Amino acid sequence: MKNNFIKTLAQSLILISFLGCSSSKKNNIESISMKNEKYIVKENLKPSNLSDISDNQINDHWTLYVGYVNQVNKLNEELSELAAKGQLNSLTYSDRRRQYGFEYNGMVLHEYYFGNLKNNVSKNKMAELYKAIQKNWGSFDNWAQDFINTGTTRGIGWAILYADPTTKDLINCFIAEHQIGNITGFMPILVMDVWEHAYMVDHKAGGRVDYINAFLKNVDWSVVEKRYDDLINSKITKRF
Numbered sequence: 060m061k062n063n064f065i066k067t068l069a070q071s072l073i074l075i076s077f078l079g080c081s082s083s084k085k086n087n088i089e090s091i092s093m094k095n096e097k098y099i100v101k102e103n104l105k106p107s108n109l110s111d112i113s114d115n116q117i118n119d120h121w122t123l124y125v126g127y128v129n130q131v132n133k134l135n136e137e138l139s140e141l142a143a144k145g146q147l148n149s150l151t152y153s154d155r156r157r158q159y160g161f162e163y164n165g166m167v168l169h170e171y172y173f174g175n176l177k178n179n180v181s182k183n184k185m186a187e188l189y190k191a192i193q194k195n196w197g198s199f200d201n202w203a204q205d206f207i208n209t210g211t212t213r214g215i216g217w218a219i220l221y222a223d224p225t226t227k228d229l230i231n232c233f234i235a236e237h238q239i240g241n242i243t244g245f246m247p248i249l250v251m252d253v254w255e256h257a258y259m260v261d262h263k264a265g266g267r268v269d270y271i272n273a274f275l276k277n278v279d280w281s282v283v284e285k286r287y288d289d290l291i292n293s294k295i296t297k298r299f
């Protein structure tokens with residue numbers, strides 16, 4: 060009996076020791092270095108020949124998107140380097156960690172935005188999205204007015220028509236900057252940038268409403284409707 064107790068105790072100590080090693084290995088600096096692939100600029104998403112949004116405006120805006128791609132890559136590199144140097148408790152490391160939401164959303168939202176812009180694409184009134192909009196808002200025009208109202212919220216940010224993958228419900232949301240107000244797990248169906256840089260070239264600082272009306276003339280409904288079709292069919296929509 061006594062021998063069995065000692066044997067069990069010894070096995071427990073070995074197990075605890077093993078778990079301890081495993082945990083310490085988990086905290087090993089090498090194991091937490093970032094090794095993500097670098098993002099590249101998605102040239103195929105760049106729109107042109109839009110209605111009431113000039114190519115000059117798009118070129119200017121595109122440069123900012125390129126900046127976000129570069130910043131995301133730089134952010135991951137810096138985090139990796141700081142981890143490799145053992146500077147996990149530094150202010151710089153904390154600061155870079157806090158930048159994730161801003162830089163990543165800055166890149167990703169621009170890809171959804173440019174990806175849903177194209178001139179002269181009509182909406183399909185038979186599409187599931189059109190039916191869902193009618194069901195939620197009573198009419199397409201009611202939704203459009205609500206989306207315009209969302210886009211004129213004071214401050215820099217985005218108006219996004221989101222879909223809830225669980226309920227399939229639609230909601231218009233305002234996102235401040237790039238990262239404040241995003242709803243976790245919801246799918247962006249239609250994304251509109253309302254930072255001033257999105258319309259300054261064409262419409263000046265006070266021209267947000269004119270820009271929004273121009274934006275709505277250039278929605279690539281085929282892309283937007285597919286995003287919603289994919290959602291209701293539980294398919295992942297790739298943004299590029």
Ligand SMILES: [Fe+2]
Pocket residue numbers: 120123169252254256257
């Ligand atoms: Fe932008």
